[in-house]
Amino acid sequence: MLxxxxxxxxxxxxxxxxxxxxxxxxxxxxxxxxxxxxGSFIVLGAYGAWWLxxxxxxxxxxxxxxVAPLFFVFGYAIQRSILNQVIAAPVLVTLTMxxxxxxxxNNVMIYxxxxxxxxxxxxxxxxxxxxxxxxxxxxxxxALVLALALTFALYVILRRSRTGRAIVAVRxxxxxxTLMGVDVKSIYAIAFGIGAVMAGCAGVLMALxxxxxxxxxxxxxxxxxxxxxxxxxGSVSGALAGGLLLALIEGVGxxxxxxxxxxTLSFVLLIVFLVVRPQGLMGRKGFE
Numbered sequence: 001m002l003x004x005x006x007x008x009x010x011x012x013x014x015x016x017x018x019x020x021x022x023x024x025x026x027x028x029x030x031x032x033x034x035x036x037x038x039g040s041f042i043v044l045g046a047y048g049a050w051w052l053x054x055x056x057x058x059x060x061x062x063x064x065x066x067v068a069p070l071f072f073v074f075g076y077a078i079q080r081s082i083l084n085q086v087i088a089a090p091v092l093v094t095l096t097m098x099x100x101x102x103x104x105x106n107n108v109m110i111y112x113x114x115x116x117x118x119x120x121x122x123x124x125x126x127x128x129x130x131x132x133x134x135x136x137x138x139x140x141x142x143a144l145v146l147a148l149a150l151t152f153a154l155y156v157i158l159r160r161s162r163t164g165r166a167i168v169a170v171r172x173x174x175x176x177x178t179l180m181g182v183d184v185k186s187i188y189a190i191a192f193g194i195g196a197v198m199a200g201c202a203g204v205l206m207a208l209x210x211x212x213x214x215x216x217x218x219x220x221x222x223x224x225x226x227x228x229x230x231x232x233x234g235s236v237s238g239a240l241a242g243g244l245l246l247a248l249i250e251g252v253g254x255x256x257x258x259x260x261x262x263x264t265l266s267f268v269l270l271i272v273f274l275v276v277r278p279q280g281l282m283g284r285k286g287f288e
Contacts, residue, residue, distance in 0.1 A: 004134045006255060010247040012140045015147040016205055018243030020220055021227035022154055022236060023198030029233050030171045030191040032091065033083060036098040038199055039221030040105040045071065045203025046212040047113055050120045060120065060204050061142060067200045075196025079189040087188060102217070109214040117211040143205040150201055154194070155236045167191050226270050232280025241281045245269075 024038045048067045052058040058066070078101070086093050126138040158164040169177040170187045178184055210216070223246070231242025246266055253265040273280065 002255065004132065006251045007248075008134055008136055010244065010251040012136075012144045012209075012247075013250070014244030014247035015144050015151070015240070016202065016209075016243070017223055017227050017246055018231075018240040019147040019150055019198065019202040019205065021224040021231070021243060022151060022239045023195035023202070024221075024224035025228045025231075025233055025235075025239055026154075026167075026198070027192055027195040028228065030167055031079075031083070031087065031094075031188050033087070033094045033098065033192075034091065035192075035195065036095065036221065037102040037105055038195070038224055039217035039219070040102050040109070040214070041071070041075075041196055041199035042203040042206065042220045043109060043212065043214055043217045044105060045200030046120075046207035047109060047203075048200065049204040049207040050118055050212055053120055053122075059122070060208055061146060063204055064146065064201050067204055068197050071196045071200035072193040074193075074200075076189045076193035078196075079192035080185075083192065084185060084188065102221075106214045106217055113212075113214070115213055115215055117213045117215075119211045120207045139208045143208045147202070147205055150198065151236065151240060154198065157194075158236065163187075163190060167194075226266055228280070229270055229273055229278075230280055232282045235280075235282045238280055238282035245281070 020042060023041075024035060027033055027035045027038075045067055048070075049060045049063045052063045052066060053060065082101070083094065083097060086097055122139065126142070128135050128137040129141070130136075156164075158168060166177065166182050166187050167190070169180070169182055170184055170191075174184055177187075206220075227239055227242040227246055229242070230245050231238030231240070246269075249265050249269055250262040253262040257265070
């Protein structure tokens with residue numbers, strides 16, 4: 001029973017980790033920008049879900065329809081007005097820029113919400129399901145389904161839509177895409193906006209399960225980075241595989257060695273992959 005419970009928990013967390021990492025991977029792969037503000041975007045999305053529920057009674061799964069367009073506009077505006085000015089600069093410049101943005105967002109959230117942990121508690125509770133001795137809270141199942149839906153939606157956008165194909169083209173060869181008539185600056189902004197949408201929506205889903213505080217933004221950023229390395233940069237399915245692997249390692253590690261060492265194991269796995277298989281499980285040059 002314990003093994004089944006660990007696997008179920010790993011499945012839920014793995015899909016959420018994938019949802020966290022996909023937007024980070026998209027921005028890194030297309031813009032060559034390591035967005036250090038990604039964790040703060042996630043926490044901001046969680047606060048958005050918390051505020052919408054407590055102020056207007058809007059459930060988190062409905063809040064996604066509000067958070068997604070707002071975060072797209074937010075991300076698009078940041079890229080066009082700030083990051084686009086230094087997009088051709090060395091990686092260290094954009095790294096410093098997003099680090100400053102992360103500090104700004106983090107302090108703004110602390111100012112308005114304080115650093116205290118808050119919990120989005122649904123009323124009435126949605127309860128839990130039990131089968132074969134395995135207990136699964138319904139809110140986690142909802143988060144699992146929505147995380148998979150968001151991941152699949154991005155997969156379809158990148159494969160089927162004209163904009164998605166343009167994003168892939170810019171990722172593969174920016175100069176060739178420019179010669180084919182692609183507006184690279186617009187694609188950069190759209191890709192960053194989509195990355196912000198995925199981060200904000202992931203925050204909404206994480207709010208269903210975990211307490212919210214600006215202090216956890218670094219933990220979410222770390223998860224995104226580890227999943228990208230494990231799964232492979234530039235792969236939607238790789239992000240899903242990396243998220244599931246990370247969640248499984250953390251789950252098994254918590255049972256065998258205690259929760260305190262679970263994160264340590266994930267970093268050990270990260271180092272092993274960087275040495276043995278730096279491209280990750282399913283890494284490839286372009287997006288699927």
